[in-house]
Amino acid sequence: MSLSAGPSGGPVLIVGSVAYDSVRTPFGEAKEVMGGAASYASVSASFFSPVRLVGVVGEDFKYEHVAQLGHRDIDLAGLRRSPGKTFRWEGYYEYDLNQAHTTATELNVFQDFQPHLPAEYRNTPFVFLANIDPALQLSVLDQMRLPKIVACDTMNFWIEGARDRVLEVLARCNIALMNDAEARQLSGEVNLIAAARQILNYGPRVAVIKKGEHGSFMMSRDSYFVAPGYPLKEVRDPTGAGDTFAGGLVGYLARCGDADDEALRRAVICGSVMASFTVEDFSLNRLFRLTPEEIAERYYQIVAMTRFGAF
Amino acid sequence: MSLSAGPSGGPVLIVGSVAYDSVRTPFGEAKEVMGGAASYASVSASFFSPVRLVGVVGEDFKYEHVAQLGHRDIDLAGLRRSPGKTFRWEGYYEYDLNQAHTTATELNVFQDFQPHLPAEYRNTPFVFLANIDPALQLSVLDQMRLPKIVACDTMNFWIEGARDRVLEVLARCNIALMNDAEARQLSGEVNLIAAARQILNYGPRVAVIKKGEHGSFMMSRDSYFVAPGYPLKEVRDPTGAGDTFAGGLVGYLARCGDADDEALRRAVICGSVMASFTVEDFSLNRLFRLTPEEIAERYYQIVAMTRFGAF
Numbered sequence: 001m002s003l004s005a006g007p008s009g010g011p012v013l014i015v016g017s018v019a020y021d022s023v024r025t026p027f028g029e030a031k032e033v034m035g036g037a038a039s040y041a042s043v044s045a046s047f048f049s050p051v052r053l054v055g056v057v058g059e060d061f062k063y064e065h066v067a068q069l070g071h072r073d074i075d076l077a078g079l080r081r082s083p084g085k086t087f088r089w090e091g092y093y094e095y096d097l098n099q100a101h102t103t104a105t106e107l108n109v110f111q112d113f114q115p116h117l118p119a120e121y122r123n124t125p126f127v128f129l130a131n132i133d134p135a136l137q138l139s140v141l142d143q144m145r146l147p148k149i150v151a152c153d154t155m156n157f158w159i160e161g162a163r164d165r166v167l168e169v170l171a172r173c174n175i176a177l178m179n180d181a182e183a184r185q186l187s188g189e190v191n192l193i194a195a196a197r198q199i200l201n202y203g204p205r206v207a208v209i210k211k212g213e214h215g216s217f218m219m220s221r222d223s224y225f226v227a228p229g230y231p232l233k234e235v236r237d238p239t240g241a242g243d244t245f246a247g248g249l250v251g252y253l254a255r256c257g258d259a260d261d262e263a264l265r266r267a268v269i270c271g272s273v274m275a276s277f278t279v280e281d282f283s284l285n286r287l288f289r290l291t292p293e294e295i296a297e298r299y300y301q302i303v304a305m306t307r308f309g310a311f
Numbered sequence: 312m313s314l315s316a317g318p319s320g321g322p323v324l325i326v327g328s329v330a331y332d333s334v335r336t337p338f339g340e341a342k343e344v345m346g347g348a349a350s351y352a353s354v355s356a357s358f359f360s361p362v363r364l365v366g367v368v369g370e371d372f373k374y375e376h377v378a379q380l381g382h383r384d385i386d387l388a389g390l391r392r393s394p395g396k397t398f399r400w401e402g403y404y405e406y407d408l409n410q411a412h413t414t415a416t417e418l419n420v421f422q423d424f425q426p427h428l429p430a431e432y433r434n435t436p437f438v439f440l441a442n443i444d445p446a447l448q449l450s451v452l453d454q455m456r457l458p459k460i461v462a463c464d465t466m467n468f469w470i471e472g473a474r475d476r477v478l479e480v481l482a483r484c485n486i487a488l489m490n491d492a493e494a495r496q497l498s499g500e501v502n503l504i505a506a507a508r509q510i511l512n513y514g515p516r517v518a519v520i521k522k523g524e525h526g527s528f529m530m531s532r533d534s535y536f537v538a539p540g541y542p543l544k545e546v547r548d549p550t551g552a553g554d555t556f557a558g559g560l561v562g563y564l565a566r567c568g569d570a571d572d573e574a575l576r577r578a579v580i581c582g583s584v585m586a587s588f589t590v591e592d593f594s595l596n597r598l599f600r601l602t603p604e605e606i607a608e609r610y611y612q613i614v615a616m617t618r619f620g621a622f
Contacts, residue, residue: 191546192524215525225619228528231535231537233505234502268619308579309576310577
């Protein structure tokens, strides 16, 4: 399968935040740049499949950013513009790039957001519920007509404050994506293998646990797959890595039109590849200048670095 | 290649500590049990090749422990028995099993140990210098006649206190094994990829960085290979995991009689497999009841959990 002909797979619906981020890392700083889980996931997925983005921005959201998203074959009919300011996140990372330190969160237009899906969105076969209030994730699911695959993400804030609704979302999902800390927190298990097993008990067929630079693993009832992190000598800004990973994974599945174990394994590698690009620069800068050829090249570098012979 | 016929390659010379450990983990406790880097490495390597162990024990070292080592095709002509007590280590682990907390170290007979190799040991083609005073590692190398492959390990204590001699050892090794913290400390690089590159600059052709539950990676000038940790739901005692890994790696190379990139990749997987058994129980208990069939089975489980198809 070659990407150079452009996306051909079934569309993916992605719901989540579109934001302005201000972030500082040991390698630089960016102020009021485009961010948000849905932005990263959508741009990432758009390298594999057409994307339908559901979210909300404020009146201050710049046209140049709308244009950047639109340029990536992302349908913006579901991106509402509301009175008020766009969601904002401010934070920093120290040398441990796995740990984000939040200094400010302004919900702004997200405070009263109620996702309302355009009629033509309701039949989208692949859905990714990015990190957002689980009540909104459920509201989106209520509006969908028999999606083929639903993947979801969440975060510590909702696991603490809305655990029951997070579990309700999981029970209605096929694929649960989470980072290691969230998997431990949700399951109450320190051991990540035990944590992933427990997450499967909540309902999803597949759990994908992201471990930052240490890669990720995927577990289902009868399969276990482990993917390395792509080795980078420099990580400038880890913001959005997990969202990019999820977008790549779901986008690739949509392109395949399938989510069997073989497709899922390749999708996890695509997720790793996409995340490895995002962290090379601030905001979505690297994704906006990424080419399909670079994606394929890095995929095959991961093939080369993981293969080994018979005992 | 089948292991069921017993070891046929090698031999491997292993120098390092033989100890009595007292260790506490969240899952239990063991007092005055057999430990030491050379013990773990030798028993692990012995599943692949005949082993020649060079080390020292005190008068209190029990015959039953000598017998356990001898039972594993480990030649003990190089294991000296000196007046005094066997080397002792006492420590504990909390829930972060990657971090050993040392409460006591008694060098005892190791204080004045000078390794003197039996004449027939000096032609051994494969050598593993386990973690020990680098001056002793150098003394062993001085006694060897053109070994084919020399692998070495070290630890924070020597990197801090005898950095120049550690670098001298590295310059004379083909394969440097280290854990992530040691690689960072030695190289002064936070990023592990940069750290491994720097270690190659010190002389060895190959650097193998062990990352505990996160697996390991191997880097040479023209190859990068990443191996997952075997997923365990329970780790009872991580003591000796790194030494077991190294023993499995070098033992497997000796069995192959080669150390090209292909053999090295398989050897790293063998190291992971062996380490995954060690941590299932205290001391060398799990290794002493391990079978070649179990090793092959786990190797092929790692094959299954890492394979994925073309893009």
